[in-house]
Amino acid sequence: MSAHTRVRRGTLIAVTFVSLLAATRPTTGQAPKFVARFAATTAGLNPGTGVALKIDVLRWSTDEEADRLVAAFKEKGAKQWADALQAAPSVGYVWAATSSLGYSVKLTRRVALPDGSSRLILATERPLGSWDRPAWKAVGPLAADYPFSVIEIRVDRRGIGEGKASLAAKLVLDDAMKAPVLEGYATAPVLLTKVSRTEGS
Numbered sequence: 001m002s003a004h005t006r007v008r009r010g011t012l013i014a015v016t017f018v019s020l021l022a023a024t025r026p027t028t029g030q031a032p033k034f035v036a037r038f039a040a041t042t043a044g045l046n047p048g049t050g051v052a053l054k055i056d057v058l059r060w061s062t063d064e065e066a067d068r069l070v071a072a073f074k075e076k077g078a079k080q081w082a083d084a085l086q087a088a089p090s091v092g093y094v095w096a097a098t099s100s101l102g103y104s105v106k107l108t109r110r111v112a113l114p115d116g117s118s119r120l121i122l123a124t125e126r127p128l129g130s131w132d133r134p135a136w137k138a139v140g141p142l143a144a145d146y147p148f149s150v151i152e153i154r155v156d157r158r159g160i161g162e163g164k165a166s167l168a169a170k171l172v173l174d175d176a177m178k179a180p181v182l183e184g185y186a187t188a189p190v191l192l193t194k195v196s197r198t199e200g201s
Contacts, residue, residue: 035059036200038153040163040192042096048129048136052097053192055122055153057200059091061108066178069107069123073180078171081180082147085125094124094151099131103149109179116157121179124149128167138168140189146171151192152182159197164188 038055042048061069065088072084085106092105107123128149129136137143146166155161169188171180182188 032056032058034199037198038155038159038195039198040153040195042129042136042191043193044139044168044189044191045129045136046139047134048132054095055092055105055151056095057092057105057108057122059108060110061091063178065089066107066109070173070175070178070180073173078146078180082125085123085148088125092122094122094128096129096131101131103128103131107179109177111177117161118155119177120151120153120155121177121181122151122153123180124151128165136167138189138191140168142168142170142188144168144170150180150182152185153192153195155195155197161195162190163192163195165191167191 034056036057038053038057040053040055042051042053069081069084069088073081076084088106090104090106091108093102094105095102103124103126105122106125107121109121111119113119125148127135127146128151144166148166150166150171151163152165153161153163164182164185166180166182168191169182169184172183173179174181
């Protein structure tokens with residue numbers, strides 16, 4: 001093995017370790033600040049139903065960040081979008097009670113609706129439930145197989161609502177939202193129940 005190959009392999013291992021470390025549930029140090037936090041419980045999955053989730057939003061993605069990811073989605077398509085997500089900065093995390101490793105959120109978008117409710121879009125660089133063995137799978141004919149997850153949450157003015165995800169729905173681009181969203185949201189199965197905002201507004 002050449003010295004160049006050893007250096008490249010060592011660099012790859014180091015990058016992988018740093019990525020995993022960043023997605024590990026923090027135990028020490030100064031507590032991070034959040035713009036919003038949510039709790040939820042999974043449903044409609046086999047396996048994976050009944051798992052408690054914590055969703056931490058560190059900040060909302062800027063329009064410029066969202067535009068770059070949307071452009072990558074248009075150029076590369078949904079299947080290759082994971083590469084663009086991995087290169088983007090982390091703006092939040094999703095934690096599942098079944099794993100000490102979190103899911104790094106690379107896109108966060110929020111739209112406030114006239115009745116006081118909110119529509120939220122989160123994109124994680126790995127599929128939800130992929131740290132579990134066996135990995136989570138959606139039940140029913142709408143199950144999708146993306147190498148990442150897009151989560152769409154809708155909450156009322158009190159922060160109570162439900163969520164759906166690309167584990168069980170196809171994606172389309174929403175230019176106004178500046179994000180991929182679930183196609184046919186109204187008919188997609190609910191995968192996140194008991195969604196409640198625990199911090200932020």
